[in-house]
Amino acid sequence: MATIRETLRQTHGNLESVGIPDARLESEVMVMNVMRMPRQDLFSHQEDGVNAPQERELAQIVERRLKREPLAYILAYKEFYGVNLLVNSDVLIPRPETETMVEHALFMALMGMETTELVIADVGTGTGAIAINLAIHLPAARIYAIDATDAVLDVASHNIRAHNVADRIKLAKGDLLEPLPEPVDLIVANLPYIPTSRIPTLQPEIQWEPSAALDGGDDGLDLIRRLMSQAPDKLKENGIILLELDPEQVPAVEELSRQLFPEATTSIEQDLAHLDRVFVINRAGEEGY
């Protein structure tokens, strides 16, 4: 029977041999999962044996991963902003850069917006990653979580119930802001923003994700542009929009914002890699929050 130490070394080597990024971390996560052990126990139990069913389970995981299927799809969960979320191939795997959006939305809501009951729209909710974290940290908020298909909303619904926030998050199916029944204080949107032609050039793992969650059209801005043109009727006069985007898209979105919201002030928040990532439109301008 192989020990945990040997199994870790072998798994790490297998992943590294096909060029999987973060092979060491991923091998640890895989072994943790089959051993049902937290990470710290893995290292204090390095001489424990890995039994035959555990070896078989690990072999299946490694086999799928060697075909470059993302680990989150194989394990069926992903941690985001400290919360575990169910994921499957109908939804985008939540990304660390989107935590910037959550952080900034929380900052805006807690520091600036003085309404008693904040109404928020999370457009293109996917797993519900943004909506769930906002609901957890903003107990007075009511949130609409919008996406385009039942398959995606089923995943969001599972996650929302698992985190006990179903009383304050309403799921809505439809195109961008169209299903909103009332104007909101805050729109947060991580919509597809990758230009179509760039997608095949990206890493193999991304090719497993749904194109409806990635593909933003010729310049990547099709959905953001459409959302912004719907927003004047769906955002309160002193409302705020937060859009996740690619740093290269900032000038185009700035120009669009000037046309649609001439009174607004805009700013840009950077992600953990110091890249421009979240575009902020404060509709009321200097007079606002």
Ligand SMILES: C[S@@+](CC[C@H](N)C(=O)[O-])C[C@H]1O[C@@H](n2cnc3c(N)ncnc32)[C@H](O)[C@@H]1O
């Ligand atoms: C980049 S993913 C973001 C998912 C999630 N908000 C996150 O940050 O992990 C974009 C999401 O927008 C959804 N979407 C694409 N087109 C849409 C549309 N026209 N109306 C509503 N949602 C749409 C996709 O289904 C997908 O779930």
